[in-house]
Amino acid sequence: MTAAVVIKYAIELVAVLLLALGIKGLSKVRSARAANQIAAVALALAVLGVLINFLSTSGIDASAWLWIIGGTVVGGLLGAITSQRVPMTAMPETVALFNGCGGMSSLLVALGVALDPLAGSDGEGTGALVAGISIVVSVFVGAITFSGSVVAMGKLQGWLDTPAWMQSKLRHVINIGLAAFSLVAAIALIASGGDQGLWLLVIGSSLLGIGVTLSIGGADMPVVISLLNSYSGVAAAAAGFVVGSQMLIVAGAMVGAAGLILTQVMCNAMNRSLVNVLFGGALGASASAADQGEYQGITSCSxxxxxxxxxxxxxxxxxxxxxxxxxxxxxxxxxxxxxxxxxxxxxxxxxxxxxxxxxxxxxxxxxxxxxxxxxxxxxxxxxxxxxxxxxxxxxxxxxxxxxxxxxxxxxxxxxxxxxxxxxxxxxxxxxxxxxxxxxxxxxxxxxxxxxxxxxxxxxxxxxxxxxxxxxxxxxxxxxx
Structure with a gap:
């Protein structure tokens, strides 16, 4: 094991510990601001560890540095502008968009490795199978997270409404068909050991994310947002296996588990099951005529x-x-x-x-x-x-x-x-x-x-x- 690899693992260990400390601090309002800053430092260390590993193995050429520096600057500016300009009323939409960005990041990592096997290949046998499954999971969950989050953001912003046909039984047939299509593409991708079926998986998963989220009513958006947050964590963990990053695996697992717990809490608060939220349509779909009648005896005051x-x-x-x-x-x-x-x-x-x-x-x-x-x-x-x-x-x-x-x-x-x-x-x-x-x-x-x-x-x-x-x-x- 080279010195660079040892340094990388040491940095990632510190980053994981800091991230856990940051997530723990988010449980209290007084410590939330400092906890966010600690988590940001942890992620910065993780990026540093990845760069050290790349430099010690194959190095990074000038064009790659341009992409790294350019992406860092653009992303940092967008984050800074968003944090200053987005009003509190738009925070749900912003969180949905951030979940989508997390899913897209994992998707792009998996695509990069799938299109360039040398970037993440572990050879043949069990290692290759694990890498193939990791790529499939990262692509599938990442695409669903991105497209679903964009739809959720659009619904919260008032840009999108649920079409009438998406409130009928037809939506289940469409979504099941898309899920089957994605499964076939995933099997083809794993079996080929290359990129066969990759783009079909991306298309099928993206459409499935749209199909599932578009039919969900606005009352269920708190549940949808927390579930998409969990999806982004699962996608990140899978991407961690793809590129061999312990930090991504741990961070993704934490976010995925926390999102699932929060989703269950939200479902309990609404006295609904997750299956009912995802496949039952809008909350008010069964409202009777009496429920929607005129009010009687209203008292108003100044x-x-x-x-x-x-x-x-x-x-x-x-x-x-x-x-x-x-x-x-x-x-x-x-x-x-x-x-x-x-x-x-x-x-x-x-x-x-x-x-x-x-x-x-x-x-x-x-x-x-x-x-x-x-x-x-x-x-x-x-x-x-x-x-x-x-x-x-x-x-x-x-x-x-x-x-x-x-x-x-x-x-x-x-x-x-x-x-x-x-x-x-x-x-x-x-x-x-x-x-x-x-x-x-x-x-x-x-x-x-x-x-x-x-x-x-x-x-x-x-x-x-x-x-x-x-x-x-x-x-x-x-x-x-």
Whole structure:
């Protein structure tokens, strides 16, 4: 074993340890920023190890250095620009795109080795078989991840809708056909020991990723994003076997396992199986006519009336949803909360696991506004507290606060764990109108006698509420 190889393995070992430390740090908001930086250092070390190995074996010619340096500069600039310009409301789309980039990277690595066998050949026999299987897995999963992530991003961005024929049984026939086509191409690729069937596998896998993701409803996007994240990890691990990188194998395995665990958590939070999410179509497909009927007995109020109620409250709970993110109202929400806290009112934020459009969306959104992490309370912990809560303010959330999930066995939401906000003394729902959520059904919370609708954009409503609270003298001792 040469000195360069020893150095490479030592660097990769340090990188793996740093990566594990970084992933562990992501479990807490306070350490998440530093953990991201540690993980970035780990990946930089991994790249350094690969370059040292290449230099010690065959060397890198001038043209290769141009590609390496050019790719590093372009990728770094795009990453820096994205991190500065992408708004928090577009974070789900960005995460989906990043998952796709991870899948495409693994796909390109496998393509490079398949087209140039000397780059990753282990000889004949078992080594060649393992290399062939690794290439197939990396190409298959990488292509599905890339095309599926692009579709998920397009659906979240509002660029794509699910075609009517993709909601019928025909989609299953098409997807099964594409899967069989990809399997035949994969067998041909392994059997040939070269690149026979390679491009057919790429085409079949890419179309399969589109076919599976395109039929999934918007309500299931948190599950889809976490699953695609897992796919990107599996593809990276397979690419690690292709090029002999221990770092890629370990990192891919970590991401793949974490993504699968998160996917299961999301499914449990929605009371749905992964099979149902992937093959059952949109969540609201079985909504009945009664579920979509007109509302009866709706009570609406102004920001002034809401402020008068808040003035006398002892405990207030905010329930953030995607509407809050769309309005970019997290900062004015924090301002309202500070006014209430200065008045001695207990403030908390109820976080549903699938609120928003990706796992942890609301946590990230509120962290951007410097909301104390201790005030973000998970569903299982906050639900028993609602009967002792004076005021709940729902901000753009819908399905995750729908009582039908507990009370109506005919509802598509039945069995899904939701926030029991209707048990509070008073509920204010801030919403632009009475449109249905992703499930496509009425929300019986809106018709409850203790619920009042405050119609309008979340940012404008909260701004008006903050102004009314100041005029009432709420929080004057601290802010005024």
């Amino acid at each position: 920001a002034e009336e809401c402020a008068l109620t808040l003035e006398t409250a002892q405990r207030v709970v905010f329930v953030p949803g995607y509407g809050l993110a769309v309005a970019q109202a997290q900062h004015i929400l924090r301002e309202v909360a500070e006014l209430l806290e200065a008045q001695g009112i207990d403030v908390a934020y109820a976080i549903h696991p699938v609120a928003g459009r990706m796992p942890g969306h609301m946590n990230v959104l509120l962290a951007e506004a410097d909301v104390p992490y201790e005030q973000l309370i998970e569903m299982e912990t906050i639900n028993p507290e609602f009967p002792r809560t004076d005021v709940v303010i729902v901000l753009g959330a819908n399905d995750v606060v729908n009582p039908q999930a507990r009370n109506d066995s005919t509802s598509p939401l039945y069995g899904m764990p939701v926030l029991n906000v209707e048990e509070a003394t008073t509920v204010f729902v801030v919403k632009r109108g009475l449109s249905a959520g992703y499930a496509g059904i009425k929300n019986s919370l809106f018709e409850r006698p203790n619920t009042s609708m405050v119609f309008g954009d979340a940012k404008k409503v909260l701004s008006g509420l903050a102004q009314e609270l100041r005029e009432l003298g709420v929080g004057k001792a601290k802010v005024g």
